[in-house]
Amino acid sequence: MRADRLLSLLMLLHTRGQLTAERLSRELEVSIRTVYRDIYALRVAGFPVYSERGTGGGCYLHEDYRMRLTDLTQDELMALFTMAVPAALVDLGVGHNAKGALLKLAAALPAARKNVESFVRNRIQLDPQSWRPSSTPVPALSLLREGVWSDRWMRVTFLRMQRIHTSREIAPLALVAKEKRWYVIWIGRDDTMHVDRASSIIDAELMEEVFERPRAFDLPSYWADWLKRHAANRPSFLVTARMESDLIPSLISELGSECVHRLEEANGRALIRLSFEYFQQARSIILRYGGSIEVITPEALRRSISDFAEQTLAVYRAP
Numbered sequence: 320m321r322a323d324r325l326l327s328l329l330m331l332l333h334t335r336g337q338l339t340a341e342r343l344s345r346e347l348e349v350s351i352r353t354v355y356r357d358i359y360a361l362r363v364a365g366f367p368v369y370s371e372r373g374t375g376g377g378c379y380l381h382e383d384y385r386m387r388l389t390d391l392t393q394d395e396l397m398a399l400f401t402m403a404v405p406a407a408l409v410d411l412g413v414g415h416n417a418k419g420a421l422l423k424l425a426a427a428l429p430a431a432r433k434n435v436e437s438f439v440r441n442r443i444q445l446d447p448q449s450w451r452p453s454s455t456p457v458p459a460l461s462l463l464r465e466g467v468w469s470d471r472w473m474r475v476t477f478l479r480m481q482r483i484h485t486s487r488e489i490a491p492l493a494l495v496a497k498e499k500r501w502y503v504i505w506i507g508r509d510d511t512m513h514v515d516r517a518s519s520i521i522d523a524e525l526m527e528e529v530f531e532r533p534r535a536f537d538l539p540s541y542w543a544d545w546l547k548r549h550a551a552n553r554p555s556f557l558v559t560a561r562m563e564s565d566l567i568p569s570l571i572s573e574l575g576s577e578c579v580h581r582l583e584e585a586n587g588r589a590l591i592r593l594s595f596e597y598f599q600q601a602r603s604i605i606l607r608y609g610g611s612i613e614v615i616t617p618e619a620l621r622r623s624i625s626d627f628a629e630q631t632l633a634v635y636r637a638p
Contacts, residue, residue, distance in 0.1 A: 324349070328357050329366060329380070337379035340370065345540075354378070393435065396428070400439040410501065411494070412461050457501055459523035466491040470529050476522040477515065484521075489513075490530035493538045504541065506530070514545055558593040558601050558620060562612040567591065573604065590615075602627070 324347055331338060331346060338346075340354045347354065358378055361368045367381030391399075400421065425436040459475065466473045470490075477485045489505040494517065496502075501517035562570070564587055571579045578594040595601040602623055605612055614621040 325357055325361060328354070329361060329368070332368065332378060332380040337377040339377045342537075343378060396435045397439050400425070400436045401443050410457065410460060410496070411464055457518045459520040460494075460501060460517055462523045462525060463491055463494060463503055463517055463520070466523075466525055467494055469525075470532060472526040472528045472530055474524045474526060475520045477519050478521045479519070488526070492532065492536060495538075495542055504538075504545075506533070512541075514549075554596055556595040556597055556601055557617075558595065558605070558614060559616045560591055560593060560605070560612050560614045561588050562591055562608070563587060564589045566608065566611050570604075570608075598623075 327347060328343065331343065340351045343354045344351045349357075355370065358368050358370050368378065369381070370376070370378045421436075428435065462473070465471075473489050473491060475487055475489055477487065479485055488508055489503075490507075491503055491505045492512075493504045494501060495504065502514055503517045503520070504512065504514050506512050559582075564584060567579065567581070567589060570593075574593065574595075580592045582590040582592055584590070593601070595604070598620065601620055605614060605620075605624060606627060614624055
């Protein structure tokens with residue numbers, strides 16, 4: 320276990336540069352004291368790892384130390400060439416750059432390992448495209464990417480609920496791709512931080528003015544905290560229903576395990592409690608399962624589904 324941790328510590332310093340002992344302790348899930356012990360162990364083993372205390376200090380790897388392509392094992396190279404270019408990078412406009420990087424990596428390999436790329440390519444194919452790709456356009460994504468890279472202020476127009484347009488000047492700190500959606504994390508002129516779907520920006524313009532990024536901003540930590548807050552504040556529409564037990568996994572795959580709870584089960588049917596975001600979502604999903612699911616509460620949803628069923632039956636009974 321410690322050998323794995325030492326390797327992880329070394330790779331963190333190699334890829335991210337100087338990091339504080341506190342940051343390393345969070346990344347490795349160990350105490351700060353353990354971090355310093357591991358730093359010492361690496362130095363004893365001959366790795367040029369150093370630490371400086373005080374303001375502006377941290378742990379770092381000597382700049383002359385570099386990992387070589389020949390240090391990668393055969394299995395590690397095969398894992399690299401197995402990777403496909405994610406659809407999110409294509410949306411962002413850097414898919415061709417990712418492909419180019421893999422090609423350069425293949426060209427830089429020692430002669431004895433140049434066959435790894437063709438070996439993997441003819442055996443494993445990862446297709447990142449969904450059967451039903453997202454139909455939500457993100458017209459401002461390329462400009463947002465440029466604003467994030469160059470730390471420049473932007474004038475944007477958001478499309479809000481009820482078709483209301485709002486114009487803001489934003490400092491785009493980061494872009495996050497979650498499933499099929501892009502989100503932009505930004506700061507306004509009032510120094511408050513926000514998260515919006517990138518697709519809600521219908522017009523964007525780069526400004527010449529450069530903003531200063533908050534020193535304490537850490538994207539992975541901020542995003543994890545925002546997800547927790549967002550989940551806690553999401554609207555919840557609760558439904559109690561009976562459903563055929565063998566169809567519950569299908570419902571879980573659609574809603575997520577946190578939204579489907581079995582209360583009791585007997586004779587191949589289960590009493591379940593479901594959590595939706597709103598009434599219309601609950602009705603739409605439940606109608607897909609026809610008679611395999613019966614809503615018990617709330618009564619309003621039960622009546623609405625019954626009304627939909629009667630309308631459908633009237634159409635198909637008509638001559």
